[in-house]
Amino acid sequence: xxxxxQSPRYKIIEKRQSVAFWCNPISGHATLxxxxxxxxxxPKLLIQFQNNGVVDDSQLPKDRFSAERLKGVDSTLxxxxxxLEDSAVYxxxxxxxxxxxxxxxxxxxxxxxx
Amino acid sequence: TQxxxxxxxxxxxxxxxxxxxxxxxxxxxSSLQWYRQEPGEGxxxxxxxxxxxxxxxxxxLTFQFGDARxxxxxxxxxxxxxxxxxxxxxxxxxxxADGLTFGKGTHLIIQP
Numbered sequence: 001x002x003x004x005x006q007s008p009r010y011k012i013i014e015k016r017q018s019v020a021f022w023c024n025p026i027s028g029h030a031t032l033x034x035x036x037x038x039x040x041x042x043p044k045l046l047i048q049f050q051n052n053g054v055v056d057d058s059q060l061p062k063d064r065f066s067a068e069r070l071k072g073v074d075s076t077l078x079x080x081x082x083x084l085e086d087s088a089v090y091x092x093x094x095x096x097x098x099x100x101x102x103x104x105x106x107x108x109x110x111x112x113x114x
Numbered sequence: 115t116q117x118x119x120x121x122x123x124x125x126x127x128x129x130x131x132x133x134x135x136x137x138x139x140x141x142x143x144s145s146l147q148w149y150r151q152e153p154g155e156g157x158x159x160x161x162x163x164x165x166x167x168x169x170x171x172x173x174x175l176t177f178q179f180g181d182a183r184x185x186x187x188x189x190x191x192x193x194x195x196x197x198x199x200x201x202x203x204x205x206x207x208x209x210x211a212d213g214l215t216f217g218k219g220t221h222l223i224i225q226p
Binding site for chain 1: 144
């Protein structure tokens, strides 16, 4: 099966600019996650979708971050305006959401904010 | 959301040696997952442990889930350079609605 696709692979922007990341999950996976991984740390959940509805966005900085999953398939994560501390790898993952099911991750987008 | 503490944070050993890394929490888990992440890639699932006291083996890797389902360990026998990577433990809370929570990981370097 095709894996989780993410683009772009790398992005460099200046602070206060905006940026968007795209994710296409594994076909048939109802649950989609966006994680932020700062260098040297474990992934931190930003938002979880079940189909096209938000299940958990408690750790999403909503003043600058937004995400959508129209039609319950692919998803976009946006940052506007970016801050230096947003420099990180943004990982998208999907799962079947059966209880205790594993996550399948894309290779991420590495964002550098200068 | 439970906090997962992983130790050690960094470990560098010679090829052929054995090692153990740990994942601890004060919370009880319905299950726990171990992932390995290589540079420039997303984490990849190694194993899921579900039952307290469970031991699972994956070639030279042995995973154990604590009897109380609050902790887990990963033991690697005769480490190889290909084992180098970031080892992450992760768990769902018992409620089921939260996403998977990850520990900060153990950075493992196996030197030839």
